[in-house]
Amino acid sequence: MRAQIGAADIAVWRSRSGKLAAWENRCPHRGMRLSHGFVRGEALACLYHGWHYNGAGICTYIPAHPDLEPPETICTNAHAVAEQGGVIWVSTASDAPAMAMPGNVHPVRSLTFDCSPERVCDAMTTLPLPNGETVAQDGAMALHTETAGKTGLVVVLQQPAPSEVTAHILAGADATAQDLVAISRWAEAVRRLAEREGQDGGIT
Amino acid sequence: MTPLERAREDWYPVEIAGALAAGQTKATRLLGQDIVLTGTADGSVTVTAGGEDWPVCVAFDHVWTSPSQTPRPLFEIPEAQEKERRFVPCGVVRVKCSPLRAVENFLDIAHFPFVHTDILGSEPYTEVEPYKVDITDDGAEVIATKVKFFQPQAAKSAGGGIVTDYVYRVPAPMVSILYKTCPPKPDAQDVITLFVQPLDEETCDVWPWMALYDYDSTMPELIQFQQMIFLQDRSILENQKPRKLPLDPKMEIPTRADLTSVAYRRWLKRNGATYGALTDAA
Numbered sequence: 001m002r003a004q005i006g007a008a009d010i011a012v013w014r015s016r017s018g019k020l021a022a023w024e025n026r027c028p029h030r031g032m033r034l035s036h037g038f039v040r041g042e043a044l045a046c047l048y049h050g051w052h053y054n055g056a057g058i059c060t061y062i063p064a065h066p067d068l069e070p071p072e073t074i075c076t077n078a079h080a081v082a083e084q085g086g087v088i089w090v091s092t093a094s095d096a097p098a099m100a101m102p103g104n105v106h107p108v109r110s111l112t113f114d115c116s117p118e119r120v121c122d123a124m125t126t127l128p129l130p131n132g133e134t135v136a137q138d139g140a141m142a143l144h145t146e147t148a149g150k151t152g153l154v155v156v157l158q159q160p161a162p163s164e165v166t167a168h169i170l171a172g173a174d175a176t177a178q179d180l181v182a183i184s185r186w187a188e189a190v191r192r193l194a195e196r197e198g199q200d201g202g203i204t
Numbered sequence: 205m206t207p208l209e210r211a212r213e214d215w216y217p218v219e220i221a222g223a224l225a226a227g228q229t230k231a232t233r234l235l236g237q238d239i240v241l242t243g244t245a246d247g248s249v250t251v252t253a254g255g256e257d258w259p260v261c262v263a264f265d266h267v268w269t270s271p272s273q274t275p276r277p278l279f280e281i282p283e284a285q286e287k288e289r290r291f292v293p294c295g296v297v298r299v300k301c302s303p304l305r306a307v308e309n310f311l312d313i314a315h316f317p318f319v320h321t322d323i324l325g326s327e328p329y330t331e332v333e334p335y336k337v338d339i340t341d342d343g344a345e346v347i348a349t350k351v352k353f354f355q356p357q358a359a360k361s362a363g364g365g366i367v368t369d370y371v372y373r374v375p376a377p378m379v380s381i382l383y384k385t386c387p388p389k390p391d392a393q394d395v396i397t398l399f400v401q402p403l404d405e406e407t408c409d410v411w412p413w414m415a416l417y418d419y420d421s422t423m424p425e426l427i428q429f430q431q432m433i434f435l436q437d438r439s440i441l442e443n444q445k446p447r448k449l450p451l452d453p454k455m456e457i458p459t460r461a462d463l464t465s466v467a468y469r470r471w472l473k474r475n476g477a478t479y480g481a482l483t484d485a486a
Contacts, residue, residue, distance in 0.1 A: 009445070026445050028457050030429045034441040048328065048440050063330035064314040073459055160211035 002035035004160035008092050010079060011035040017027060019055050021088040024077035025061040034076065037192045070172050071101075086170050087156055100142075102151045108180055113165040115194050117141060117157050120165050123194035124155060128180040149175065153183060211235055211355045211479035214376055215278045216415035217266040217399040217411045219462050220293045224249055233403040235271060235479070244425070265293040266399060279345075279375030283415050294412040294430040295485045296401075301441040303378045303402040304449040306410050308400045309437055309469060310380045312370050313353045314461040321435050324357050329354035332461035338463040339471060342470065346374040346471050348464040359394060360429040362387035369393075374468055377477035378402060405480045406447040410434065442451040455482070 002025060002154050003010045009025040019042070023038045032048040034097045039045075043052040051074075052061035059074035071160040080091040080198035081085060085101025117140060124143050132151055133145045141159070147150040158166040169187055171180055216234055224230060224243030231240050237255040249481060251258040251269040259267045264284055299306055309315070314332050316325025335351040343440060351370035358368045371383040371393070378400040383393040395415040400408050412430050419427075450456055451473050458466050 029459075030456055031444040031446065031450070032440060033445065035445055036439075045318075047318060048444075050316045050327075062459060063317065063327070064332040065459060066328075066331050068459075 001089065002033065003158070005090070005092070006033065006159065006161070006183065008079075009033070010090055010092075011037070012042070012081070012088060012090065013044050014035070015038055015039060015044075015055055017042060020081050020088060021055050021057065022079045022081040022088075023053075024030070024059060024079070025056055028074060028076065079107060085154065087168055090174075101156075102154060104173040105151060105154050106173060106175070108169045108171050108183050110168045111190055112165055113167060113194055114163060115165065117159055117165050118165060119194045120157060120167060120190070123190045124167075127190050127193055129153065129186055131179075205476060206233060207476065207479040207481070210476045211377070213276050214378070215268040215270045215275050216378065217369065218251065218269050218297070218401055218402050219249065219261045219267040220411070220453060221265050223245060232401075232409070234269070235402055236404045237271065239269070241267070242265045249364065257281065263289055264397070264399070266413065278451040279379065279395070281381060281395065281415070283465075286415070288417070289395075289415040290418060290426075292342065292414040292416060294414065294427050294434075297410045297412075297431070297434050297438060299408055299438050299441050300406065300447070301408065302448045303400040303404055303408040304472065304480040305441055305444060305447070306400050306408055306437075307374065307378060307380050307404055308449060308465050309441055310382070311348065311374070311468060312439050312462070313351060315440070316351060316353060316355065319440055320433055322354050324358065324433065325351055326356050334460065335463065337463045337467045339467065341473075343475075344375065346372075346464070346467050348372040348467075351464075358385065358461060359380070359387055359416075359418070360421045361416075361427055374471070377472055377475070377479075378408075386417045388420075392417050394418075398400055402480060408480075446482055448480055450482045451478065452482070452484065 001012050003012050010022050011025040012022045014020050021135050026034050027034050027046040029051055030048055032046055034046055036047040043054050050063040051059055053076055056194050057069040057076035057078040058072055062068055064068050079094055082089045084099050085103060086105050086107045089099050098127050104151060121137050125137055128134050135143045135145050137143050141157040143155040154170045156168050171183055218232055219241055224241060226243050226245045228243045229240055237253050239251055242250045244250060249267045258271060261268050263278055275391040317330045318329050333352050335348060337348045339346055349371050353368055355368045356365045356367055368385045381397045383395055386392045386394040396430055397413045398470050399411040402408050412434055451469050472481060
């Protein structure tokens, strides 16, 4: 799939055996977005000419020359990738610290907002959850609720473009099906509020 | 001479001949400039840009114009004189890519099994055998010969898979002509061309045209076949980065199968035909 973080255009894929990789979204052959490619076992193949890249991003097969062993210098520009707390994390920096995410959470949904992250955070902290809890902000790009030491809700924000935010919403392990539906509806209400604020120019 | 000045010396297609009725106008763009086409009473077309009249000619079923009052001569396609062929203007496809990327993709056969799956190519028949690329003695054209590829359905008229022979000509920076095995007439070759109208450096209108020996298919069937192929190409062309064609060999790695593309890029550079190209490393 394609993921964007500001100007960084990234191809994220999972191999047949479950290994994750995140690369610059560009095949070194003809510049094609690798996110349009297809997974063949442990390799990602570019859609344009079918060049295979292994999990390390090294080109292993060029279909136009089936008998050729591609030089190892043909490789994608790989980024750091990790899976933690039900979320796939990518960093374009090689020395990024590991993410501090509570382990025992389950994904609810990812929702895209047409506004700034500040507006998303404002709306999320303004609108209480259906169970009455209020959401606390953790820095610019994350929010959570905690009651009696238990995580209720975790939200992490991704900013694909200056006025676009994708909120990845997760719930604590104790959440019932009803809770998940309630959280999902709450997120939609948050989006209506955040995007409306965007038009009015401020919270009222 | 700047790349734009060089590009302004060529002819470009802007409409299918006869498509505009007398008095009917069409606004379009060429090399970043707004132009207006107007159908005339005698079935011809005038082209104006900012009050200035541009030269017009009709060739290969298309209306061509140029910002220059003294453009380079339009290239020739001798097969256009062969009356027994069917001439098929295929309409227009807008593509958000450099006009040069559109031409380069047309010169490429290695993508057939992946982009035109089960039509112009299919796995496991992916190998590109060595072929030959030359620049004509006068330097005017890139020519690729002895290109061979296995195709499940080489043309609308093809009954089954065949090894197709290809010859490619690039007679102008934004034009490519291919000659390929004609399935119903093995001693002759179908002609398929790509005429590209550069709206600007990163957007183009592509006008495919064909001169075929196919007397069985209807015009809509022939056009639909070509449009289907080109729309598959568009899904690639709009996802290549950067949108302009990089001429620095370090930016995109070629293989032996890309000989035509390598020659095309060098020929563009040598001719200063770099409108739509990225000439520095990004």
